[in-house]
Amino acid sequence: MPQPSAAAFFMQKNKRFVNNSPLFMYNCLMTSPDYMNNKFDIIVVGAGHAGCEAALSAARLGCNVLLCTLNVDNIALQPCNPAIGGPAKSTLVREIDALGGVMGEVADATYIQMKTLNSSKGPAVRALRAQSDKKEYTQYMRNLLENTDNIWIKQACITEIKVKDGQITGAVDEYGIEYSCRAIILTTGTSLEGKMYIGLQAYSGGRLGERAAIGLSESLRKHGIITKKLKTGTPARVDKRTVDYSKMEIQPGDDKLSFYSFKPNRPIRPQFPCYLTRTNEETHSIIRANLDKSPMYQGLIQGVGPRYCPSIEDKIVRFASNPSHHIFIEPEGLNTYEVYIQGFSTSLPAYVQVEMLRSLPGLEKAHIIKPAYAVEYDYVPAVQTKHSLMSKDIEGLFFAGQINGTSGYEEAAAQGLIAGINSVKYLNNSEPLELSRASSYIGTLIDDLVTKDIQEPYRMLTSRSEYRLLLRQDNADARLTKIGHELGLIDDAQYKRFLNKQDNIKKEIERLRETKISASEEVNAALAETGEHIDRGIRLAELLKRPNINYEIFKKLDEKTRNLNLSDDITEEVEVLIKYDGYIKRQEQQVETSEKLEKYRIPSNIDYSKIKHISTETREKLEKIRPSNLAQASRIGGVKPADISVLMVMLGK
Ligand SMILES: Cc1cc2nc3c(=O)[nH]c(=O)nc-3n(C[C@H](O)[C@H](O)[C@H](O)COP(=O)(O)OP(=O)(O)OC[C@H]3O[C@@H](n4cnc5c(N)ncnc54)[C@H](O)[C@@H]3O)c2cc1C
Structure with missing residues (x-):
């Protein structure tokens, strides 16, 4: 079978973005004269995993984006292991894809090994891992950026942000060039004041072969943003x-x-x-x-x-x-x-x-x-940002990726996508996209970052979600594609395919619930390899709930299943939804309870010092984090159920 190179795959997949004709280039320049005056809607600082998703989503939603980075040959570099995914992280990648981000497409186009981890375990922990060709990965991402209208890539270190009356107005680079913009997304990774160590020797740099970003941390601190230090490392x-x-x-x-x-x-x-x-x-x-x-x-x-x-x-x-x-x-x-x-x-x-x-x-x-x-390196503790990833204190200033205290490509890309979308929404004066914990790992990740005062690099783990049976890699599309389509990042053709898939899943579940097989000798002979046996007729859905039975065996038991020949992603989903029906329903009930607390919105100007009967520790935490609703308040470490009851009564009044 012919094996397409990543470059050939790019051309085939991104026809609508690729047009290298001189006429196209000229038109593009004519319709975007603002770049000549250093005027942009949004500046994305850093072309790592967060920065690329941020720039692409903002540009695809119609904004003019300047993407500044320290080295344009290191776009979407994987400075640690050359792999995308693994437990919980693979779900993030699928969620990014369902919302209209690109990490999944790039990982698919450039893999040199694909492996499903934990395949014998439950669906909540199954995880895809793609070993990447590192060079092809960066090249593919660069092609995507270069072939997307409205993105202007520049190799320059941003050293200063410009703020007027609490709002972003621009940025300055190391050469003293000033850019005007209405929003900035900082995705600086490990570069801010980065210091590398090999033994007791220290070198200035964000990662091997790349200098540190000096100046920007100081500028943030001048504007009242608190920075702290984290550390990470990589093998030889x-x-x-x-x-x-x-x-x-x-x-x-x-x-x-x-x-x-x-x-x-x-x-x-x-x-x-x-x-x-x-x-x-x-x-x-x-x-x-x-x-x-x-x-x-x-x-x-x-x-x-x-x-x-x-x-x-x-x-x-x-x-x-x-x-x-x-x-x-x-x-x-x-x-x-x-x-x-x-x-x-x-x-x-x-x-x-x-x-x-x-x-x-x-x-x-x-x-x-x-x-x-x-x-x-310096990071900006994310308790200073809102769920939209915009700063609580400076309007138009967004943070995404390692700068928020996370570690990992997938965590960074997920935040970059949300920051890109929300920077556009901010410019359009529309409500930000805030994903709930029950909707996604992306929602869980951001909620943890902005609610809990994270003191160590945060990595996504399945154990971080209280709803992990609902948040599986297999159903990320069912949870988020509608949102991606409404945003305008998922096109109609993909949305139609998605609706068709959901329809097929629903129909197949109904069919398995209705179809009964008899306890014939042939049936039990086919079942023998699974160690199962039936003494009387049984519906296929009931049989599928047995631990040793999987959907595949139905192809031997039932002619209709054989003829339907449904794709693997549909049968996987059908199997999970039937097998874990009871657990899934229980988690859905937990979501309902939590949603009740979410309805108690906390006004942003609330004066916690005036609330009696809450502990001093709780008051300090609430003042620092300023949660937007009671559910978020209840997740802050140290906030007690009794304090939540006091707040509930007060908000009820
Ligand atoms: C040594 C090392 C070890 C790591 N170990 C792990 C690990 O064990 N596990 C794990 O999951 N992850 C690890 N990572 C982290 C992983 O690389 C990051 O989490 C991920 O790349 C973060 O993505 P990001 O987009 O936030 O930042 P990055 O991918 O780092 O991208 C940041 C970008 O910002 C640019 N930039 C920074 N400042 C400026 C500025 N002022 N102006 C212009 N451009 C700027 C840089 O040039 C870079 O392109 C490691 C990273 C390093 C460097």
């Missing part, structure tokens, strides 16, 4: 010619491919395996013997690191009784020898890294192309 990259894969376990991709995007025409590409090796006592002793050379352990880094992606030295110290840790060797792309050493993030000196790596089976002769390092 090694030359694959120096890896002995025969000493490792192969980790292949799936035979049956799944994709992120709900849109049709997904590309079939060659898949490449990852490999698994393990740390051993020798590795651990090298690390223990060199802890005095770690910037973390010597107190040079103050910022808190990601709890769920600890460095290898952290793992050895915190889980001292663990004799071994998994290390995955992941290719960075088709046309490079660089491989990523997953699970081996460290900030120890480069010469120690060589020793540590060479203690791993299969890496005895490893040659390091890029060393591991840690980076400390």
Whole structure:
């Protein structure tokens, strides 16, 4: 089968955006003269995962966007592992796709391995993971940006924001050029005042090979925005010619491919395996013997690191009784020898890294192309922003991605999309898009960020959602496509396909509820492979609720199922909705209860000091976070149910 390159796939998928004829270019310039006066509707600072989604959504919704970034060759770079998705994150990617964002399309177009994780577990934790060709990923995203009307890309460091009467009026770059705009979206990642550490040596920079963004943090602080420090780290990259894969376990991709995007025409590409090796006592002793050379352990880094992606030295110290840790060797792309050493993030000196790596089976002769390092950077605690991701204090100033204290490409892209949409809504004076916790992981993520005073890098986990059986990767389209279509980011053809799919799901569930099969010998013979048996006639929906039965077996039991030949995404959804019907209904009831609290809106000018009978701690928290409704107030850490009752009575009055 011919395997399309990512570039060919781009042309096929984005016909409506691609027009390189000189006539088109001229028309485009003629209709957008404002760029000549440095006048834009929106400035997006940073072309990482958040910035790209923000710029694309705002431009597709009709705004003139300046996209400034430190290095245009690093657009949508994956500075850590070359992979999109994994538990909870895959649901974010599908939600982005359903709303009209692009991360799913780019990951689908540039994968070198697709794998569904937790496939034998329940649907709430099943997760797709795409190993990406890193170079193709950035190129594909750049093509999307360059071929979207209204986006002007510029390599420049924004050093200052301009504010007048509490509203954004523009920005200034490092060359002193001033731009006017009505909204700014800051998506600066790990760059703000970034300092990288390799051993006890520190370098100014946001990520290896890219300078730090100096000036902007100071400008934010001058305007009253509080910044704090966080830290993250990444492992070394090694030359694959120096890896002995025969000493490792192969980790292949799936035979049956799944994709992120709900849109049709997904590309079939060659898949490449990852490999698994393990740390051993020798590795651990090298690390223990060199802890005095770690910037973390010597107190040079103050910022808190990601709890769920600890460095290898952290793992050895915190889980001292663990004799071994998994290390995955992941290719960075088709046309490079660089491989990523997953699970081996460290900030120890480069010469120690060589020793540590060479203690791993299969890496005895490893040659390091890029060393591991840690980076400390400024972020803006998101309790200073509203659910729309706009600052509570400066109108028109939006924040998205790592600058809000998150970690991860998917978390960043999700926020970028929402900030892009809401910046346009702000300019149009319309109500912002605020997704509820019950609607999506995106809603949960943003609610957690703005409600809880996050003190460490925030990563999306399934356990962060109280409704995780409702928020699955398989039904992201059912939850959000209608919103994407109403916004104008999902076109009519895609919306029609979506409605058709939902109709087919509904009809199939009804059919399975009505269709009865008899307890014949043939039926029980077909059921034998599942270990199930029926003594009397049973409806297919009832049979599907048994743990060992899946939809696939119906193709052997029932001719109609065979002839219908429904697509996998439809049958997967049908199976989940029938099997977990009881649990799903219970979570829907929880949503109803929470929605009652959401109806109690809290006025933004409320004076908490005048409310008696609430504790001082609660009063301080409410004053700091200023929740917009009672449900949000109830989720603030330290706010007690008794305080919520007092507020409820007061708001009721
Ligand atoms: C060393 C390292 C380790 C990481 N480890 C992990 C991990 O373990 N797990 C995980 O999930 N994620 C990790 N990440 C984080 C992941 O890369 C980010 O979460 C994700 O890329 C954030 O996306 P973003 O869009 O917010 O920012 P980024 O993708 O970082 O993009 C920021 C963009 O802003 C630009 N920029 C910044 N300031 C300015 C300015 N003033 N003017 C113009 N442009 C500017 C930069 O050039 C860059 O293009 C790591 C990142 C790094 C660098």
